[in-house]
Amino acid sequence: MLRNIAAAPLYPWAGQPSAYDAIVLRTGQDGKLKSQALPDDDDYADKPERRDFLRQYGMEGYVPVGEAWDEGAAKPLTRLLVRLSRERSVRNRRAAYIALMRDESLDALSPALQALHKLPGLHAGNLYEEALWMARHGAHRNVVKFGLALLSQYGSERHKELAFTLGKHEEFTLYAASALIGMEQASKTLCELARCVDGWGRVYLVERLDPETQEIRDWLLREGYRNRVDDGLLAYTCALKGELEEALEAETIDPELFAGAGGILTALIAGGPAEDIDDYEQAMPVIGAYLRHAERMCADAAHLAGVRAIEGFLEQDERAWEKRYRSGWTPEARHGYLAIVRLIAGKVRVG
Numbered sequence: 045m046l047r048n049i050a051a052a053p054l055y056p057w058a059g060q061p062s063a064y065d066a067i068v069l070r071t072g073q074d075g076k077l078k079s080q081a082l083p084d085d086d087d088y089a090d091k092p093e094r095r096d097f098l099r100q101y102g103m104e105g106y107v108p109v110g111e112a113w114d115e116g117a118a119k120p121l122t123r124l125l126v127r128l129s130r131e132r133s134v135r136n137r138r139a140a141y142i143a144l145m146r147d148e149s150l151d152a153l154s155p156a157l158q159a160l161h162k163l164p165g166l167h168a169g170n171l172y173e174e175a176l177w178m179a180r181h182g183a184h185r186n187v188v189k190f191g192l193a194l195l196s197q198y199g200s201e202r203h204k205e206l207a208f209t210l211g212k213h214e215e216f217t218l219y220a221a222s223a224l225i226g227m228e229q230a231s232k233t234l235c236e237l238a239r240c241v242d243g244w245g246r247v248y249l250v251e252r253l254d255p256e257t258q259e260i261r262d263w264l265l266r267e268g269y270r271n272r273v274d275d276g277l278l279a280y281t282c283a284l285k286g287e288l289e290e291a292l293e294a295e296t297i298d299p300e301l302f303a304g305a306g307g308i309l310t311a312l313i314a315g316g317p318a319e320d321i322d323d324y325e326q327a328m329p330v331i332g333a334y335l336r337h338a339e340r341m342c343a344d345a346a347h348l349a350g351v352r353a354i355e356g357f358l359e360q361d362e363r364a365w366e367k368r369y370r371s372g373w374t375p376e377a378r379h380g381y382l383a384i385v386r387l388i389a390g391k392v393r394v395g
Contacts, residue, residue: 217245276316292333306350
């Protein structure tokens with residue numbers, strides 16, 4: 045144990061790049077990250093080596109070791125933050141930083157934020173500066189996350205670039221979003237950030253995105269639903285927020301919208317962890333409108349994916365359709381669409 049304490053740096057953030065610097069370094073010209081590596085990856089790759097940060101750094105007296113984080117257990121952490129807000133010394137910063145390095149610190153995030161407002165003596169301006177420092181200079185992910193969470197309590201535009209940059213890494217996207225919401229043109233900023241991520245980060249952002257402009261709605265229908273986790277996670281959300289039914293009512297649509305609508309319908313029909321085609325109340329008119337465009341736009345087999353998905357849906361067994369008939373579908377619409385699907389497929393094969 046003495047050897048571990050001696051080997052530990054006095055200041056955990058010293059001697060390695062911050063998460064922010066690592067993200068900036070690995071951001072390509074397209075604004076997307078070329079690597080998801082973070083400075084503390086080695087720590088997280090070998091968790092047994094870091095089970096007890098507090099003891100390693102000689103800090104076990106500050107936060108109960110092994111104790112579950114509830115509102116009561118979060119109080120020692122909030123006291124550290126209040127102390128830091130009163131006196132922005134390196135000693136106080138070190139104590140708070142090491143406490144935040146614990147895996148369990150994130151469990152304390154919500155009760156800690158609530159408790160901070162109740163504890164006397166908090167210097168809000170100084171705490172904001174320390175939150176900026178954590179987010180900008182933190183080399184450990186939990187510290188950065190907590191810094192972003194603290195920034196979310198302030199409406200300042202000052203941390204906009206910082207939160208946006210950190211949000212490009214999907215470890216931080218959700219926390220960055222909380223720090224960006226409430227700013228001017230927040231929806232535009234969140235949409236721009238969603239374009240930079242394609243995994244769970246995009247899911248978090250699209251779920252929180254207010255589609256207040258046509259530009260955002262257009263992006264949701266053309267690209268927003270796509271993600272590397274499962275398109276079904278966002279298909280329903282994008283269909284509603286992007287107003288898919290209204291978009292397909294146009295006499296003609298662009299190829300990107302046609303492809304996006306086909307992808308959304310395919311994901312809804314496939315089903316999965318979120319709402320599916322049977323949850324989508326506009327399914328019948330939307331499928332009809334999509335097939336109307338497909339009659340003109342399906343030039344070859346590459347364009348048939350959405351049509352084929354619809355065909356499989358329409359051909360499902362009668363037990364599934366009995367329920368759909370009770371929910372607004374009609375046999376006439378089903379069989380009429382099926383005839384159109386087969387007509388389109390036949391034309392493509394002949395062509």
